Amino acid sequence: MNREYRYLGASIFLHLALFVALFASSFFTRKIEATPIIEAVLVAPAAPAAPAQAPQPEPAKPEPEPELPEPEPDRKEIERQEQERKQEEAKKKFQEEQRKKQQELELKAEAERRAQEDLRKKAQEEKERQDQLRKQQEDEERDRQLEEERKELERLKKQREAEDRRRREEMAAAAAAEDAARAAAARAAAQMPWLSQVAAKIQRNWQRPPASAERFNCVVRIEQLPGGEVVKATITRSCGSPNLDRSVEAAVLKSSPLPSPPDPSLFDRVINVQFCPTADACR
């Protein structure tokens, strides 16, 4: 009965413990999350700083074109025209140069812009990668926890099953033991008259030395042959003094051959004899 209560208590306790563990583990996982943020902090300042570090160059302002008078058609005109033409050429050249310059500048700006774009993209990609990693870790952690929980449940289940099995086995063993005990008791009862004879003979042969202890409790293990002949007497628990030990050993040896049981099937080879001065000293 009690044992069942104990199991119930144990499982409640285990569940509680698990719950607490789970709760505690959430704290734990958050801490794990924090790591990428810290990394991100290291990365993040690079992105906004990029424009500051490389300021977008203003598109180069076209030079103001100088307003030149129309050349004259005579020599003067021609000259003027020549001059005009030359001026025109120079202007064209200049414009061409300006245009080329402008183009170069634009190209350069474009390249820079592209570089900026690349950087931004890279940062974005990094962020995404980090996000994904974090997400993956979170998923893994969740999976792991789920797995653990499942395993614990499995274990509990197995334990419960084992407990049940053991209890069943114990019951069976007890039943068997009871049967055996009943048989043994029946045998012991049948052996009683014989054993009393053995005890009486040993008692008659036991002389306690004078002035020895008044309180002791010792055991001699007798091994005998079927005829009752004592082949071995061993003190398995000392009386506390060599003289008393010798007296109990002598009592056994002097009692050889021990009386035989009326029914040979009741014979047992080994008898343990407990010696005490009074009955209450034996307890």
Next chain:
Amino acid sequence: MSHLYIRFVPVLAAALFLGACASTGEHESTDTPTQVPGTTEQPSTPYSDNVVEGSTVLGGEASSSFDAAVASERGLSTNVVYFAYDDSSIAPEYQSVIEQYAKYLSANPSAKLRLEGHADERGTREYNVGLGERRANAVQAALTAQGASDAQLSIISYGEERPADVGHDEAAWSKNRRVQLIRQ
């Protein structure tokens, strides 16, 4: 065999003595010689250094007060007080002895008396020393009550060590439970 000797010799001696002077009390047989086989017939006086013998004392006394002296010495001639078993009270029959000695001591301030206490062999030895002393103390108290002074008296207890009679019966024991008064 020697056991028999010891038992019967004093009895024999007492019987002889009683036959010789029939008037003497039983207790006075203490003063009779206890003969040891093999020794001379000479009476020995076992314990007291100075047991009074009527004739020797009388020789020194003046003839004019002959009767008084005789009476006085007769009183002093009984110099033993006997006691009951494990008891130290002085029986009335010894009052006259106490009186005579008290008179003698008060009349002779320079006289000294030793009181020897004894016990019979029953009881343990050291206890009997105590008992002997208690008996001697009782005699001392009686004497001082009647005029003797403490300075004249000395006490010693021998317990059962110096028996008057070495027998092991009441006849012997009654002779051993005693205080001897010894003039010095």
Next chain:
Amino acid sequence: MRIPKMLAAALMLATFAARAELEITVTGGDVAALPIAIVPFGQVPEAGLDIAQVVHNDLERSGRFRVLKRQDMLQRPVQPQGVNYPTWRSQGMDNLVVGQVARAENGGLYARFFLLDTVRGAQLLGQEIPIRDISRLREVAHYISDQIYEKLLGVPGYFNTKIAYIASSGLGYQRRFQLMMADADGENPREIAASREPLMSPAWSPDRKQLAFVGYERGRSAIYIYTLATGQVRKLIAEPGINGSPAWSPDGKRMAITLSFENNPDIYIVDLVSGARRRITDHYGIDTEPNWSPDGSKLVFTSDRGGRPQVYEISASGGDPRRVTFLGTQNQDASYSPDGKSLALVNTEGGRFRIGLLDLASGEMRLISDGRLDESPSFAPGGAVVIFATQGARGAELATVSVDGRVRQSLRQAGDVREPSWSPLLR
């Protein structure tokens, strides 16, 4: 709870059943004297003393051995090789001693003995003792007794101890008192002191080097101390009146005595080093015969404060005495057993004075002597035996009795002897 308990019990039974080992219990067992046979030693002619006989007497007198009579011996081996164990077993002799007194190759004499366990066929002891002085063969015999006693009982033997006592002879002025000392079996008596005046109450110092006693001199008593090594006698105390009952404290530093100079006999304790004296009892009755408890914390003494002399117990530092004897008309001269559990004393009942053993815990009294005038009990070291004075066929004599009252034996002595005092063990 009930179910598991039942289960456990069932399992235990099952275990027993499985082991198939029977358990029986034997209680009681007689506390009985140990059976032993001391076979006459094979002795060279010049060894006059019958060692086996001395050992036989020693062990028998202790009351703790039942010694086989010589005429009942079926064989007389002198060494273990010659022992036929079943023969001795059949006579119930669990223990056997065989030995020899022989001459060694170098010409010296030696005694050799073996203690054998006939039940197991085993040797328990085997010793060879060189004999340097043939006149001291008795000591060798007592030594052998001690060895056997200790081996079989687990406590030291006491056979090489001494007794002191008082002897007297002669009558009247011819009476002579002697303080005597002898072996524990009464042999080898020798005079220590003699006097025409009484000598009394010998008491051994715990170191066995001195004897206190009471003597009389010129009409006064005194306590004297005799030193064995020097033969010197010194007067310890001589007050007017009684100086008696000396008893050494277990540590030997103090002495309880009886003095009467303060009017009547009381118990005092004298410091033997400083000479300081302390009065322990103060009563108009006779207080005397003090004896110390083994731990030195208490004294027993005789007092007639209740009318008849009885035994009282008092703290060694004084206080109120407690009466301990109530059986019989009177009880006197008590002394503690070495274990402190009982008192040996002189009990008087129906006009008989006998030695009693009073169990202090239960108040039970056992009379262990049956004389008419027994007195002066003194325990042997170890407490197996009490020596006392009794009126024997030849007059006053000394006797020993085992504390179970079973074995009584008188000691051979000449003259009237009394007041025995058993010496401590020589350490």
